[in-house]
Amino acid sequence: MHGLSEQPITTKSLQNVPLFRAGPPDFIARLSAQATVLSPGKGHVLIVHEEPATRFFIITKGWIKLYRETLDGTQAVVDILNAGHLFGEGALFQGDTYPYSAEAVEESEVISLPLSLLKSEIENNPALALSMLKAMAQHRRLMDKELEHRSLQNAPQRIGCFLLRLSHSPAAPGPVTIHLPYDKTLVAARLGMQPETFSRALAKLKIATGIDIHGASINIPSLDALVNFTCAACSSEFPCKDMDV
Amino acid sequence: MHGLSEQPITTKSLQNVPLFRAGPPDFIARLSAQATVLSPGKGHVLIVHEEPATRFFIITKGWIKLYRETLDGTQAVVDILNAGHLFGEGALFQGDTYPYSAEAVEESEVISLPLSLLKSEIENNPALALSMLKAMAQHRRLMDKELEHRSLQNAPQRIGCFLLRLSHSPAAPGPVTIHLPYDKTLVAARLGMQPETFSRALAKLKIATGIDIHGASINIPSLDALVNFTCAACSSEFPCKDMDV
């Protein structure tokens, strides 16, 4: 790790993390005291899969890619997170090593904190433990769905589902315009497909559902059409309960 | 639900669940008081995906398949569990509905308990909450690996990995003989492939690694050969740390 600038801490960022609000009043102050701010540039690796875990991170700016890779360099993208999300906390109660590597996708900013602090706090504060349990339970639901999608949905449908999640749609069936949050190449990786496949699958999706594509911005004239096409191969009905994240 | 016989409760079964041992001394007794024993026959459905969750289960005999399915009946197998494992507890802190359906794969026996009891106990007993956190963290690691495998490993490698998990192998590279725990068709589903694909992929694995197949029993003359072939497309080195379950 190299060339990371340190900056004054924003306690405010910590207050925005729901998990921490479950802690005692002085918890955030104690976190702040041990916090370090990092500003990783594009491609900068923050943690490495299977290395001993000592710190976890909170994203305050930019996008962070979580991934695992084999000896020959092939990688599986676990998730891509932005401001407000935690990562590297997965070693807390199991294994003591990171379950994935993490690198900045673009100029980003993250707060680094010692895992030991969070761990002892959770051990001593039941409310925090419950909050953590809740967070993990939610994460688990998302993983369940992800696994299902990988085996039941085809490429165009996975993209459709991704768009639907971005649309934050209410019940309103009307037209919506959304922006891809990062490179199409990355979206492809996030969805477990090659960039070329993504490109072609998006074209298919366009034909099938009438969406309009202008670079990174996509207009959905009919949510219904998109839902029909996409959610046909999913075990849940559309306004998916646990769509967030 | 129909035709389930009730039987005297074995408190002993509950004592064998690590999670419960973290509770207070009288916890198991209180669980027993509310427990019901079910003996689902093959194909009997115990819980249904997205229905309100009121009870969770502990398996004491047989095999239970967890799965999700789309409207057209296609199903994605989440996991297949045997004695000692819990299921249906996933709704505890999120959603209040089951995250999957569950059915007995063969004549089985499960203990059913109210979720509310477990929930209130966890809320009032920090040690139990921590134990639960640990269990969830471990589960999460397994899911991470599963997802990675689905995108990086091909069919023969996924089978190889499954065999390696069954072999409970020490460092010893010597020959091992294992038994498939259930139908090949089910193993296929568990690994996310068709029965036909499984059959052909197993044949390929045999050629590539020299394993011997006699029905459900498989002899592995050289673990090394199997590991070489299988773990080439995995992010972890072989004696995988978190191989259990």
Next chain:
DNA sequence: CGAGGGTTTGAAGTGCATCAAATAGTGTGG
């Protein structure tokens, strides 16, 4: 012995990956 499910095998089809190359976009220094 016969019925029915599990398993294998064969023949085709499909979807995605891969390799290769063209095109569009973006940021740079002149």
Next chain:
DNA sequence: CCACACTATTTGATGCACTTCAAACCCTCG
């Protein structure tokens, strides 16, 4: 403001892995 370099994206051609449909085989169990 332009030309260049570099990256992202698209498009085309081809191959492979897995699926699908169909049928044979095998095995167990009544």
